Amino acid sequence: MTRVAGIDCGTNSIRLLVADVHPETGELIELDRRMTIVRLGQGVDRTGRLAPEALERTFAACREYAAVVKELGAERLRFVATSASRDAENRDEFVRGVVGILGVEPEVITGDQEAEFSFTGATGELPGDDRRLVVDIGGGSTEFVVGVRHVEAARSVDIGCVRLTERHVRHDPPTADEIAAIRADVRAAMDLAAENVPLTEAGTLVGLAGSVTTVAAIALGLPEYDSTKVHHSRISRAQVDEVVARLLGSTHDERAAIPVIHPGRVDVIVAGALVLAEIMERTGATEVVVSEHDILDGIALSVA
Structure with a gap:
């Protein structure tokens, strides 16, 4: 079993899952799952930018999640960012903040990649x-x-x-x-x-x-x-x-x-x-x- 952590940062919420995963069978044993409403996408549809207060709410949640990941001893961490950060002109500011707190760069994935992850996670059971x-x-x-x-x-x-x-x-x-x-x-x-x-x-x-x-x-x-x-x-x-x-x-x-x-x-x-x-x-x-x-x-x- 491999202890892993995944973070999904969306337009409205950011979520953390720490789990033990069997790499061959795909069996997932959940250790910690939590969600924080940060509204990262506040105003993005209108302004094209991530608002300073939205970034700070998101970074505060990242600091909380970093402590959980460290406490549970996850060996690997993947941070995936979706719609709001895809659309934002200042997403580099978001990337720098996440790297500074968690030590990994957020992957700003495409909609098709997002779809693949959603399907795999939802239908496995x-x-x-x-x-x-x-x-x-x-x-x-x-x-x-x-x-x-x-x-x-x-x-x-x-x-x-x-x-x-x-x-x-x-x-x-x-x-x-x-x-x-x-x-x-x-x-x-x-x-x-x-x-x-x-x-x-x-x-x-x-x-x-x-x-x-x-x-x-x-x-x-x-x-x-x-x-x-x-x-x-x-x-x-x-x-x-x-x-x-x-x-x-x-x-x-x-x-x-x-x-x-x-x-x-x-x-x-x-x-x-x-x-x-x-x-x-x-x-x-x-x-x-x-x-x-x-x-x-x-x-x-x-x-x-």
Whole structure:
């Protein structure tokens, strides 16, 4: 077994996984998994730059993670950065900060690489050999990946809960026009994804990341967030539509009062839930299998 650490730095959150991985079987024994909302992508869609306060929030989380990696004695560390840092003019400042704290350079991966890691992490534990469509709804982008045990086709498109919220939402709750604009962006992005990925040919829809897991936790009626209950839960399209309707009619304070919504997701969960609903409508999926294992697990497996 090799003790490894993987860090996934996205548009909305940064996450750490430390695990023991068997390099031949791919068995992964989790030792520490944690997430911090840092909103690295704050304003990037508008300014093209990473904001100073967003960088500082991210670096503070990196310092915390560096201590955990050292304490647990991980032999290898891989730091992967996704949508926000791909888009930013000043990403060199981000790279220098991460190297200074963790001693490794963040890999600013392509959308296709992001898709590969997401698929590997999400499907490794799923039984059977049916074709799966994996959707990873992030803060800045969404990845569509189809395959059985390996990726057959993938596409990353620039729709995510933070990007769509910053682009369209000006009222609380959002207006009908704002909701329509979000839906239109998602549909246009799915048209792009469909150029590479057959969206209606998979037997199972697998949903990843915070927007999906939060919608699942609300649908399950959990009194507090419980990853063991969310992981591999099956949420019907009717349940997703019910949650979306509830969120669309709620104010910021009303959403904040829902105990399973992380404070850092309260302002962006509406857009994230709409992305999921639109995907289910487009693909014809009657349910989504929700996975807590995702790109982070794929990153850890890749470095073992």
